[in-house]
Amino acid sequence: MSQADSIHTLSLKGIHDGVHTGKFSVMEATDAYLDRIERFNPELNAYITVTRESAQAQAVDIDNRIRKGELTGAMAGVPYALKDLFCSEGVRTTCASNMLSNFISPYDAHVAEKLKAAGGVLLGKNNMDEFAMGSSNETSAFGNVRNPWDTTKVPGGSSGGGAATIAARLAPMTLGTDTGGSIRQPASFCNITGIKPTYGRISRYGMIAFASSLDQCGPMAPSAEDCAITLNVIAGLDSRDSTSVDLPVPDYTANLNDSIEGLRIGLPKEFFAEGLDVQVGAVIDRAIKQFQAKGAIIKEVTLPNSHLAVPVYYVVAPAECSSNLSRFDGVRFGHRCENPKDLLDLYERSRWEGFGDEVKRRIMIGTYALSAGYYDAYYLKAQQVRRLIKQDFEAAFKDVDVIMGPSCPTTAFGIGAKKDDPIAMYLEDLYTIPVSLAGLPGMTFPIGFATDGLPVGMQLVGNYFEEARMLNIAHQYQQWTDWHTQVPAQFA
Amino acid sequence: MEWETVIGLEIHAQLATNSKIFSGSSTAYGAEPNTQANLVDLGMPGVLPVLNKKAVELAIRLGLAIDADIAPRSIFARKNYFYPDSPKGYQISQYELPIVANGHMDIQLENGDTKRIGITRAHLEEDAGKSLHEDFQGQTGIDLNRAGTPLLEIVSEPDMRNAKEAVAYMKKLHALVRYLGVGDGNMQEGSFRCDANVSVRRPGAEFGTRAEIKNLNSFKFIERAINHEVERQIDIIESGGKVVQETRLYDPDKDETRSMRSKEDANDYRYFPDPDLLPVEITPADIEAVRATLPELPDAKKQRFMVEYALSAYDASLLTLSREVADYFEAVAQGCGDAKLAANWVNGEVSKTLADNEMEIAAIPVSSAALVELLKRIQDNTVSNKIARDVFAAMWNGEGSADAIIDKKGLKQITDTSAIEAVIDEIIAKNPGQVAEYRSGKDKLFGFFVGQAMKASKGKANPNTLNDILKQKLEG
Amino acid sequence: MAISEAEVKKVARLARLAVPDERLAAYTQNLCNILDLVDQLSAVDTTGVEPMAHPLEMMQRLREDVVTETDHREKYQAVAPEVEDGLYLVPKVIE
Missing domain, CATH: 1.10.10.410 (Arc Repressor Mutant, subunit A)
Known part of the structure; x- marks a missing residue:
């Protein structure tokens, strides 16, 4: 029993080694997490769907295959969760929306297929902001998620359910998605590690689209090593996503132990200006000094157009989403209104009833921005400024290897605090959105707690396809510190 | 006072691919409803389009044949509108930077003159599904088998001045599409469809307001529909009214066009570059690779037939309307050594019998070699031309070779x-x-x-x- | 830049969303606020800047023309609200 009680404290590698050396079975590991979910999820609401039966069936099968030596990989026997916008065959996939509340996906997303083939065990589907639109997990049609560090606070969003899941160790790893900060911001609020790789590094096939030119999937877990192990399984070319990149996938665990001596870290002065909470700033400064002490070189860089990122994002993302979400029309899947009187009524009522307010607001803004007479002023202009933002990063990376700064301006805010003020909510993402617009890889790793007792994450931005270097840097930090192993007392 | 008609055509040619433009579903015609509609074609949440290389090659092929520019960098865009046969709520098409631009085609007028018709652009796009209006408890049924079938939309300049020119252009383009193997041109199955933009004006004046007529799926309909529309517009203007810019549907049963209510508020398509599809790059080497596989083009072939076989322009143009006919003719001419005799037979008995049987030359039961055997019997006076026609009919009916039929029926000419x-x-x-x-x-x-x-x-x-x-x- | 209630209604129709009258004012206010935020862009000089539709400067990868799919109609239609004889049903379409 004592062993089962401590499985949730293990890393991915620890679980893998445990099941492969026969210390415990995949079934025991699976049950350990299922039991924790049963115990803690009612309080956190981090899962929308728990796939207990199929997880146990998978566990039996994987135990067998491990015994026969058919499965040996790093994910074999490891339980995991998925944000509920990854299609998983035979499993309800809701996008936290009433539109899809009964949608049993007929197919697996590319990443779901990869994890399944690698011998992972799917525990369930994580709560999120509806269609990934939100920064607090309050737009979910399945209720808000509570932050394990303080259950009166939000976990961040849109991958808030995933962040809470990892923080409370209700799974050793989950996949999130990041369109403007949806992995990095909740990772910061919940004291976990999460990486959004370079756009195109991981196939988007089967990931229900919010904004296609920004969406990217990535792992969320306690440590950088866990993320590296996961990335090894899910990264790479997929013939079903023509925007997935045909570049070799390195072994992301190979260079974790490289020294960071001489590493040139850029601090964008705009990320440390007015708007950054003083307490958060203090924690960031302390971590930067730790890097400096280990031989890193700190330089100031400038991203002069970064203040335009939020406005650009709120044109580009809604424009793409207005079109991406048109397929939800009540005809082939999803919510259909009762007794439509004609075709128009079918569309208008099914969509009105199926989508929540934030989703509808963004669809309308996007529709407006693309409509005749406004396209040039909004969409085209935003695309031009998007290039300026990208060029800022290109210039900065001439002088530095990586960029560091806060993931968010504050620690987790109170549930309901910004719910009725969309603009205040949008500004939560001011440090993460520029990175998304440029398509660069970004990650968050835990660096301590502010005086309010809430976690603070460091955002680390690399140049294109430099994920291995970023994971190495975060891993090194995690060798000197133990922030990433800390779990709220009531979920320990 | 005189009125001048101005016509531009938008022709949708289905491309001859095995699979759809953005998915691996079959494009075969006539399957059970929705059995050839996969996740991508159905617009399921999370799926992504992947462009079919063959569709791009076929577009380049047509582009080269109409002497057009092939875009080195081409962009796909989304055309947003809600309709049940459009599963994603948008159609993937091209807006800015279409794959083919600035081409032209010469048509033959009735008086024998040649007229050049400009082709503004040709772009790739996906077809929609089909709405079936038979009654399903008062509802419409949707079949998405056709959704995602590759189309090339070929847009002409408003260069045509009467319905006959429009028909000549459409026929020539139809022949070209088939000639090149770009599409099968099957109009019954909707593989070659035409929309016409029609307006009238006083000669020399600015263009008038145009109406777009949809559903012109036969050469007969297009002429009738345009003439009808021209009359309708002239009537409106002459009785003091104004032509409204709108989409009209041609109803062949009633021989009239009527306004399409369903398209009324769908006029703001919110085109934008499809973020799921990166720009398509077409290198000079790609273009040359396609050019190397181009067959001899109809106009060049016609010229060659006139020179090489000493045929009249009339005979040569009939023989080059389709590649299969031209190939058949050449085999016969070379086999019997008398091009004029071969031309008379192919343009005469052969094409008449095909027409009577509503048959394409590909399905002809009398092979070119079999016809050569018959023509040789005319040349060596075994049979007269008249008797040969009877022999041909028997050959068509599968009664045997020319010699066997002549023998069996005792048709050998008496020269004794x-x-x-x-x-x-x-x-x-x-x-x-x-x-x-x-x-x-x-x-x-x-x-x-x-x-x-x-x-x-x-x-x-x-x-x-x-x-x-x-x-x-x-x-x- | 302000957006009027009438414009919001027009946009909602284009997006096929049935905004009830009593919600129109609140939506309009929210959309106005978002547009105010976005209007910062109008002050930026973007002369000569090429629009960026996509973060990667790559060209599209194409697929070979091969039929890879088989019929899964039953499976795919299991999630459909209303089907008959293999067809998806919608209220009568008037052309």
């Missing part, structure tokens, strides 16, 4: 003069009155004797020999 003399002697003996009349100067009766002699020989007498002997004997 003594046999023909015997027949003629008998006829002269039987008709003394007519002989006397002829000899007294009634030359016209010669035909009567020819007819009688042919009848007696069951048509087998060699006509030249028969004429000679008859003349001798009657003069006798």
